[in-house]
Amino acid sequence: MSAPDLITTIGMEVHLHLATRTKMFCPCEVRYDAPPNSCVCPVCLGMPGVLPVMNGRAVELAVRMAIGLGCTIPAFAKWDRKHYYYPDLPKNYQISEYDEPLGLGGHLDVELDGETFRVGITRVHLEEDAGKLMHAEDGSNVSVVDLNRTGTPLLEVVSEPDIQSAAQARAYGEALRQLAVYLGVGHCNMQLGQMRFEPNISLKIGDGPDGSGGQPRYTPITEIKNLNSFRSVERACAFEIARHRDEFAADPAGYTLENQGKSTRGWNDDRGVSFLMRSKEEAHDYRYFPEPDLVPFVPAPEWVDKIRADMPxxxxxxxxxxxxxxxxxxxxxxxxxxxxxxxxxxxxxxxxxxxxxxxxxxxxxxxxxxxxxxxxxxxxxxxxxxxxxxxxxxxxxxxxxxxxxxxxxxxxxxxxxxxxxxxxENLAQTSDEGELERVVDEVIRENPGPAQDFAEGKDKAVGRLIGMAKQKTGGKANPNVVREILIRKLRG
Ligand SMILES: [Zn+2]
Structure with missing residues (x-):
């Protein structure tokens, strides 16, 4: 039996900061150049007893992006708490939208090398970013945290696994960025970490009916965390696709999604390799539950219509x-x-x-x-x-x-x-025939060799003669007129 075809399938999760002046649930400014921990307040620091207040502008921008992606805007969306513990997340939970997001089922058409491919959009939802944890690189084993980013409005766009190559993954990321920038939804400055990519990579084993009548099989899904450049998206996807192929070739029966589940990997851009971080958490690990401090998001149809009408x-x-x-x-x-x-x-x-x-x-x-x-x-x-x-x-x-x-x-x-x-600056070309005739006569007199060559039908010589005429006129001789005069004078 020949080896089955392996077809690349990549779904992408993209996070981007919305272009708001203030954070998602508090009035702190969103700034990228402020001293560490200077744009914080009790709400984004997760102090006990505080209440979040929804940033209406952030919701409007998120809905605009969802519309731009052709998503349906459900009549009801709600906020949920996603629980996990990490030093950059003082509340120990992130406010997100779990099972009822604000945008569902769209698509993005992407151009690559003159061809268009379509990527389905599963969902668009709004959440808040976490802070930034930095580890000292001097071996002192010290880590510091900057919470300025905590609570920054973060839009997540989740795609269907329709992307079929590393180059397509990059093109999709670029097209999504372009759309967000055009719509004024985000600035998407990669250096500032305003846009981040997490491709989910798996290979479909075989194509079409395999004779067994069973479901298609896949290699184990790997999610690569936090890529922050288009180049790293393309390189990381290419690396993972090759790694999946090698692992599958070594163990075709064992290296499958059913056997190994999902895992999360990091990307070392300097070495150009991915590395295992952890086997993937499932949704139940996060103990999602509805956020009791925020009312659900029930957009008025006229409000959505207005955003649609005003789309850039x-x-x-x-x-x-x-x-x-x-x-x-x-x-x-x-x-x-x-x-x-x-x-x-x-x-x-x-x-x-x-x-x-x-x-x-x-x-x-x-x-x-x-x-x-x-x-x-x-x-x-x-x-x-x-x-x-x-x-x-x-x-x-x-x-x-x-x-x-x-x-x-x-x-x-x-x-x-x-x-x-x-x-x-007297830059206009000289097309004055009288003046150019005089110049051409001079050129012919001073360059008898090339003039003779051209007269005898060697076309190559004409470039040299035109060049000389341009030089004599400070670059202003109209080359077409010079050529005509030369032909008339030398070839009759
Ligand atoms: Zn705050």
Missing amino acids: ETPSQKRYKLVTTYRLSPYEVDVLVSDPDLSDFSEEVLRNAQDSSTAAGLIMTEGLRFVNERDKPISKLFKPGDVAAVSDMIFSGEISRSVAPHVFVQLVETGKSAADIVRD
Whole structure:
């Protein structure tokens, strides 16, 4: 019997901080730059006798994300206590939503290498983050805790196990981040720990009916905790997929979900390996029970309708618009839609430019160079009208593409308009035939060899001659006009 096919199945749990000013159940500010333990109060410190008060803005953002993922918003959701003991959790329980979350059953369409795949969304729920425990690395065996993060509104998005490769896992994470940023739900800054990923990895053993009539079998599910970059998501998934394959090959009968259950693993990014943390807790280990200090969440239908009506544009809506209206390539669209500021800016440029392809090319090269160098959004560096004007001047032949980098530097440095820069610095291409004829005559006289080659039909020589003409005019000779003159003069 040949070895059965092994099909990768990954479900992802994603946590992200909501973009609220204050915490989930108290008025403490959410800050990432504050001194340790300075943004805390009796509520988030879990003192006896305090009462939590729900942050309405957090609930609104969570519902917005759930709608953006195509989820149903149930008429009733409730808060539960999830119990566990850990030094970064002073209450010894986390307020979460267990069996009745605020969003159910949606999906996210994800683009990867020009193809789209769909990932089902099981649920979206709201909870509070824990604090941060830090262990000294000097061997002193000391740990310290910072509770500023305790109680930060945390959205959890749980997907169906529809992801089929490490690359898809990464693309899904990126698409989810993009959606959250577009919708204004979260800032999702990975360095600040505002977004974290936990893939659940298992391989389906065989595909379709195996002749036994039984349920499909799977390798034991492993959950990788707390990945905080897209790169680590992809690497950790690839590592686990390979590890599952090896374990299964070594013991096809024993390495199954039925035999071994679930386990939780950590990821060592430096060494590029996962390691066993613990066999997985089951829900009953957490002793969930309804939170008695908070009323259930019963959203008014008009309130949900209002959020739906006020939804910002999603990345896929923007993508569709750029493809259909401006005929950009999938690659151009991927780049321009990657960030809401960039995509709004690009749309404004494209609306005003004569040629979409020239305009998109300028944004992607000259524009993004400055975005990366200065670490600023493009809308803070340039005016869309200036970029459209540069694009039009190139498209009409008024300036050469090769002066664009200089014009962009001047746009940032001087704040002058594109038209003023081109005029003041006399950057317009020379198409004046009379002047160019004189220049070409000079070039032919000074370069008899290449001129002779070109006259005899060697096309390669023309580049050299045009280059000389550009040099003589300080880069302003219109190469097409020079080429025409050369052909006329040397080939009759
Ligand atoms: Zn507080």
